[in-house]
Amino acid sequence: MSPYPNTSARVRPASVVNEAIRDLWQRSGGLLSPEDETEYQRLLVEWAAAAGTSVRPAA
DSSP states (O other): OOOSSSTTTTOOOOHHHHHHHHHHHHEEETTTOOOHHHHHHHHHHHHHHHTTTTOOOOO
């Protein structure tokens, strides 16, 4: 799965994506599995697109 959102798809509002991120963290109990980490990274990119910002990995 590509970490980049599908640009032809409709972008969800940042608030909706933020809620999905919060839900993921709550479901995981604060410890992300490798699959959850992949989903989290995808959600961060989607949130950045919706918020009009960029997300860069920490150096």
